[in-house]
Amino acid sequence: xxxxxxxxxxxxxxxxxxxxxxxxxxxxxxxxxxxxxxxxxxxxxxxxxxxxxxxxxxxxxxxxxxxxxxxxxxxxxxxxxxxxxxxxxxxxxxxxxxxxxxxxxxxxxxxxxxxxxxxxxxxxxxxxxxxxxxxxxxxxxxxxxxxxxxxxxxxxxxxxxxxxxxxxxxxxxxx
Amino acid sequence: xxxxxxxxxxxxxxxxxxxxxxxxxxxxxxxxxxxxxxxxxxxxxxxxxxxxxxxxxxxxxxxxxxxxxxxxxxxxxxxxxxxxxxxxxxxxxxxxxxxxxxxxxxxxxxxxxxxxxxxxxxxxxxxxxxxxxxxxxxxxxxxxxxxxxxxxxxxxxxxxxxxxxxxxxxxxxxxxxxxxxxxxxxxxxxxxxxxxxxxxxxxxxxxxxxxxxxxxxxxxxxxxxxxxxxxxxxxxxxxxxxxxxxxxxxxxxxxxxxxxxxxxxxxxxxxxxxxxxxxxxxxxxxxxxxxxxxxxxxxxxxxxxxxxxxxxxxxxxxxxxxxxxxxxxxxxxxxxxxxxxxxxxxxxxxxxxxxxxxxxxxxxxxxxxxxxxxxxxxxxxxxxxxxxxxxxxxxxxxxxxxxxxxxxxxxxxxxxxxxxxxxxxxxxxxxxx
Numbered sequence: 001x002x003x004x005x006x007x008x009x010x011x012x013x014x015x016x017x018x019x020x021x022x023x024x025x026x027x028x029x030x031x032x033x034x035x036x037x038x039x040x041x042x043x044x045x046x047x048x049x050x051x052x053x054x055x056x057x058x059x060x061x062x063x064x065x066x067x068x069x070x071x072x073x074x075x076x077x078x079x080x081x082x083x084x085x086x087x088x089x090x091x092x093x094x095x096x097x098x099x100x101x102x103x104x105x106x107x108x109x110x111x112x113x114x115x116x117x118x119x120x121x122x123x124x125x126x127x128x129x130x131x132x133x134x135x136x137x138x139x140x141x142x143x144x145x146x147x148x149x150x151x152x153x154x155x156x157x158x159x160x161x162x163x164x165x166x167x168x169x170x171x172x173x174x175x
Numbered sequence: 176x177x178x179x180x181x182x183x184x185x186x187x188x189x190x191x192x193x194x195x196x197x198x199x200x201x202x203x204x205x206x207x208x209x210x211x212x213x214x215x216x217x218x219x220x221x222x223x224x225x226x227x228x229x230x231x232x233x234x235x236x237x238x239x240x241x242x243x244x245x246x247x248x249x250x251x252x253x254x255x256x257x258x259x260x261x262x263x264x265x266x267x268x269x270x271x272x273x274x275x276x277x278x279x280x281x282x283x284x285x286x287x288x289x290x291x292x293x294x295x296x297x298x299x300x301x302x303x304x305x306x307x308x309x310x311x312x313x314x315x316x317x318x319x320x321x322x323x324x325x326x327x328x329x330x331x332x333x334x335x336x337x338x339x340x341x342x343x344x345x346x347x348x349x350x351x352x353x354x355x356x357x358x359x360x361x362x363x364x365x366x367x368x369x370x371x372x373x374x375x376x377x378x379x380x381x382x383x384x385x386x387x388x389x390x391x392x393x394x395x396x397x398x399x400x401x402x403x404x405x406x407x408x409x410x411x412x413x414x415x416x417x418x419x420x421x422x423x424x425x426x427x428x429x430x431x432x433x434x435x436x437x438x439x440x441x442x443x444x445x446x447x448x449x450x451x452x453x454x455x456x457x458x459x460x461x462x463x464x465x466x467x468x469x470x471x472x473x474x475x476x477x478x479x480x481x482x483x484x485x486x487x488x489x490x491x492x493x494x495x496x497x498x499x500x501x502x503x504x505x506x507x508x509x510x511x512x513x514x515x516x517x518x519x520x521x522x523x524x525x526x527x528x529x530x531x532x533x534x535x536x537x538x539x540x541x542x543x544x545x546x547x548x549x550x551x552x553x554x555x556x557x558x559x560x561x562x563x564x565x566x567x568x569x570x571x572x573x574x575x576x577x578x579x580x581x582x583x584x585x586x587x588x589x590x591x592x593x594x595x596x597x598x599x600x601x602x603x604x605x606x607x608x
Binding site: 024061066068076079084100101112119 | 192193194195196197198199200201202204205208221222224225226228229232233234235237238241242245418421422424425426428429447450451453454455456457458459460461462463511512513515516555556
């Protein structure tokens with residue numbers, strides 16, 4: 001499950017990077033090259049016809065970022081790769097470390113559960129409001145739904161992590 | 176109970192949770208939501224939990240963080256660190272302490288592609304440490320140089336921490352990046368000066384390297400010119416206003432990938448691994464940002480930051496006296512907290528004070544980033560030191576901390592220079608259109 005979460009998150013990062021890159025390139029071509037290749041009037045008419053950027057590129061980029069981050073969070077939860085203050089934990093004896101780990105994972109899981117639940121309600125309200133992307137009028141809620149599912153996966157993976165701490169097995173961070 | 180008391184209790188609970196290893200973002204978010212419910216009402220607090228993460232995740236400016244991390248990750252996977260070290264050594268290795276100087280120059284070059292100090296230290300430790308040991312450098316100096324050189328990653332653009340500062344304070348991230356250039360170069364030069372000084376005081380500890388031929392020097396540049404040109408292209412593009420910081424990040428990531436592919440250093444699995452690593456690091460940062468916004472809403476309704484600001488200004492320490500107190504607070508916090516978490520947690524409190532005192536927000540961003548970078552090489556946390564200790568298990572933490580001590584002094588001198596002469600930071604951004 002964690003590999004799927006990682007793969008999904010990584011794909012969305014690739015999507016937003018390529019969308020932003022394409023946007024810059026398309027803008028550069030349309031604004032600079034066409035204007036210089038064609039006579040002034042024709043160049044202006046060509047510029048009016050072709051879009052200056054990828055239609056809804058900005059909106060899809062934002063949505064891809066949101067999905068990628070929420071799914072990336074799932075991998076973070078599983079491997080315990082959140083930003084933490086370790087200095088006191090390192091000074092603790094082994095038994096206390098384990099108790100602290102249980103506590104930290106429990107608090108994280110409760111927060112993630114609350115986050116998932118409230119995000120679910122938010123996705124519902126976005127669906128009811130009928131929000132769409134500005135150019136292509138694509139509904140937003142399915143994208144938010146995919147992002148929300150990343151939070152659910154993250155919460156479930158925290159349960160797996162809890163069991164792993166009980167077995168004294170910590171998944172190694174990816175090199 | 177007054178808002179200030181509730182805020183104070185919230186901070187105590189927050190630090191207790193963080194000490195118990197609850198992730199920083201989760202601790203801030205949980206305390207923020209519970210605190211908001213306590214001060215206001217449960218329903219709006221719950222609503223915040225639904226709104227803030229989606230809104231933060233949808234903020235396009237945030238996209239530059241994963242993309243700049245991706246650029247660094249792809250450059251690292253392409254073997255840039257080794258090539259930068261080889262090139263620096265070819266040009267500077269013949270000086271006294273040449274390998275150490277080359278390490279600092281390579282760290283500076285690597286920082287220009289990778290915005291993370293820890294990543295810079297970890298990567299350069301694997302590349303430069305074995306070489307310095309082979310040529311008879313003391314463990315103290317060799318590890319100290321790498322730990323200090325690693326801190327350049329946080330300052331020289333593209334800096335992830337500077338980007339987060341810009342994101343939180345609504346400052347132009349492009350201007351912040353440009354503002355980091357001269358202080359970054361100053362840092363490299365002062366570190367090189369420090370190595371030379373150590374070499375002058377203890378010539379036996381700091382050997383002279385072999386002089387490379389011009390052919391070797393030219394060949395070494397062939398390996399690094401692509402990525403260095405990419406850096407000039409993206410930072411130049413931001414400076415000239417050709418593209419925004421987010422667009423620069425995308426150009427950088429795709430450019431680094433293309434260079435890696437053309438040089439046959441990257442394939443599909445390694446690209447995928449870089450994407451996964453970058454996204455996961457970004458997700459950790461995202462969680463802290465979400466927590467910070469939730470905590471920020473709570474603090475705002477308690478009005479504690481405004482009261483704290485009034486109290487600080489009421490002490491009448493003067494403009495620079497107050498700044499010194501703020502910087503000392505950052506130094507103290509840096510002893511126990513991660514640099515990024517520290518900035519995210521404290522910005523809502525200190526930034527209004529800094530604005531009221533009339534300091535330039537861009538200058539303040541660079542100065543606090545430099546202050547928190549000291550926390551990366553000072554005990555007890557000193558993340559860079561731990562990272563190097565992880566690579567060189569046979570070198571004790573005490574030895575590394577002793578090795579880094581002269582560079583800590585250098586950093587303090589640099590900080591004093593930038594506080595005394597803010598124009599060093601603000602000059603380049605002021606020229607931007």
